[in-house]
Amino acid sequence: MVSNKQLKLLNQLKQKKYRNEYNLFVAEGIKTVKELMNADFEIHQIFALEDFFNQIQHPKSILISPSELKKISNLKSPNEVLGIFEFPKKIELDRNGITLVLDDINDPGNLGTIIRLCDWFDVRKLVCSKNTVDCYNPKVVQASMGSIARVSIIYEDLETYLKPEKRPIYGTFLEGGNIYQNNLEKEAVIIMGNEANGISAQISQLIQHKITIPQFGQNQATESLNVSTATAIILSEFKRKTSF
Amino acid sequence: MVSNKQLKLLNQLKQKKYRNEYNLFVAEGIKTVKELMNADFEIHQIFALEDFFNQIQHPKSILISPSELKKISNLKSPNEVLGIFEFPKKIELDRNGITLVLDDINDPGNLGTIIRLCDWFDVRKLVCSKNTVDCYNPKVVQASMGSIARVSIIYEDLETYLKPEKRPIYGTFLEGGNIYQNNLEKEAVIIMGNEANGISAQISQLIQHKITIPQFGQNQATESLNVSTATAIILSEFKRKTSF
Incomplete structure (x- = not known):
């Protein structure tokens, strides 16, 4: 009852x-x-x-x-x-390996899918901006398919988090360097931006390595990839390049 | 009015x-x-x-x-x-370059996202099994973000489509070879399976190259990737390996 x-x-x-x-x-x-x-x-x-x-x-x-x-x-x-x-106990994320940082992800489905991708690619640290959708929103929990149990997630002011960072900081921009031809590090911070607006101007200034997933063919009309499919490709590239 | x-x-x-x-x-x-x-x-x-x-x-x-x-x-x-x-005029898809084949994709959001990925990666030919969700479902059209205008889509019995195929046929299976270490061809058919059941037994028999996106880390608990994020990674690998 x-x-x-x-x-x-x-x-x-x-x-x-x-x-x-x-x-x-x-x-x-x-x-x-x-x-x-x-x-x-x-x-x-x-x-x-x-x-x-x-x-x-x-x-x-x-x-x-x-x-x-x-x-x-x-x-x-x-x-x-x-x-x-x-909720799990409040944790401090150590600053080694790969940390994924989300700058205002709005859609619960996207956040859940990204958590599932982190789990798959052994990225155990996820830093969300204060305006990112709550990871304990039921739709996020559901879309993560249990992966939320294995990824440590904190909500933090991104400038505060990024300023003392010693690992190289990567972010995706339409005008960035080709991810397939860029040097990707084993220890890195990767920032993914908001669904509509990308990475905010403030945070962009803290990024040393602007990367992009190049569009193929002549028929360049779709403007961008969905943030969760872009995250899939970027985590795949980081892990492939530093593992095989 | x-x-x-x-x-x-x-x-x-x-x-x-x-x-x-x-x-x-x-x-x-x-x-x-x-x-x-x-x-x-x-x-x-x-x-x-x-x-x-x-x-x-x-x-x-x-x-x-x-x-x-x-x-x-x-x-x-x-x-x-x-x-x-x-509807666009009925077309015959030529058998060169890369053709993506979907074996019973159910979710409109997934199909829309996959069409958007095809557009990004210059994969202009998409063959859907008869039970795949209708690409003119309003949710699919919306999720494709206009990409549906630039990808040719047919619905076809997959066995009929695949039997005369001369290009190598790839499909994703949990027990497949590591996609990062496999030879991927510039001209190929790639099959993605249903969200819950993967590729059907019947269609599996027609696949020569079983590939997989390997899971990273020790903590192997998530069972699979979402089909649209898996498609993102697989198209990225095929295009990267044959373009750069």
Whole structure:
């Protein structure tokens, strides 16, 4: 049974304000919930259908019916379980290897996809500008497909973060150097910009290496790539060049 | 003014059945409509706000009010213009260069993003399985950001298409060879599979080169990449290796 108090909390957690007040967020589906549990995220509460409830036998899990799950779920097709988890402890990201920096990414789907890409390419550090969409937004958690459990994410003023940086700083610009022909470092900071406006002028000044994914063919009409597909190509190039 | 007859047609064109019956589809926004016009797509009707109406001065354009546009638009924030266009003439795709083949892509956003990637990487030929989402679905047209005007797309039984193929056929599989270390050809067919099930067993048999995007790091837990980010990386690798 889902109590009225729990219903109220679940409703509140749709809003960033309450997520930050309670330090709690919601994740759904067997895969995501399991991966968060495996990554030692603290469980506040698990609402599970019978199979999953019996499987995990967790003191903080509550058995619910499919119709109750439908009621509390943010998904069109709810998938067995919904969990409320605590935010991970505040962390300091060390400054080695590759750190990805996001300058005001707005779209939850894009952020979720980028987190999944970080996980795939073993980029464990993600720095988001204060105006980047909240990574504990349910749509981000969902789009990350559990990868949010394995990537450390902080929200930080980007100038403050970048000023003391000693690694080379790369950013993508239409007029940048061809990424396929540029020297890419194993230890680097890579900045990706906002969907509509790219990297802000302020942050651009801190970038030493302007790179671009060149457009092929004569028929140059599409103006840009989507930020998540651009991130895919850039992380692939950094990792390929420094691994093989 | 939008007439009742036009309203009915616009409503019908939300369904694939009617799009195929009338050979018409809807595209919205200044950028997409302009690119379709530039690419010589035949205009059936344009519904435009004053600025765009005056700008194009087209005999098939109708001046409408913002509230009318809101009523007929499929978008949350309608953008100046909605056009009804005719399907391009049926084409035969020649078998040279790179052809991308999609085996049952379901998600309109993925197909739109893949069309945009094809445009960026100068892949002008896209073959979709019969069960792939309709490329004239309004969400696909929107996500392609006008690129649909510059990529030739056919729907075809994939076995029929692939059997006479003389170019090498590549497909992505978890157990495939490392794409970064594989020989990739300038003339090739590349197959991407369904979001949940990958490439079907039947089609797998026709693939000579199984490739994969390797996962990095020890922490191998995410199971796969999203099909549009995987397509981004694969097209990037094919083009990089054969161009630079």
